Amino acid sequence: MERTEQDFTFLLLTDSHVSFGGTWTDTKAAIHALAKELSFDAVIHMGDVTDGSVPEIIGMKLLKQITQDLTKTGAPVYICPGNHDLDGLSADVLTGQKETCYFADDQDHKIRM
DSSP states (O other), X not given: OOOOTTXXXXXXXXXXXXXXXXXXXXXXXXXXXXXXXXXXXEEEEOSOSBOSOSOHHHHHHHHHHHHHHHHTTSSOEEEOOOTTHXXXXXXXXXXXXXXXXXXXXXXXXXEEX
């Protein structure tokens, strides 16, 4: 099936719980393989990027790496904080915004994420 301009394709993730010794390397490889076949309009992570059990400085490093990995799909990345994320990171660190914002509008597709 071929995509049309009206199609909106996004990758939806949740509960990655990335930690040392976890499965992120395999997950990242699967995401990048899929991104080669599809052109995502957005990557949306619904929370619990990390497992919240590491100190904030390590959580920040993990979040940066995960965000970079997801950005390499070529699509904009939207991250919502989850309860485990907030154990070690603040919402503004996760979302990149000072104010809490749980949505983003895509005018081309007339959709609110």
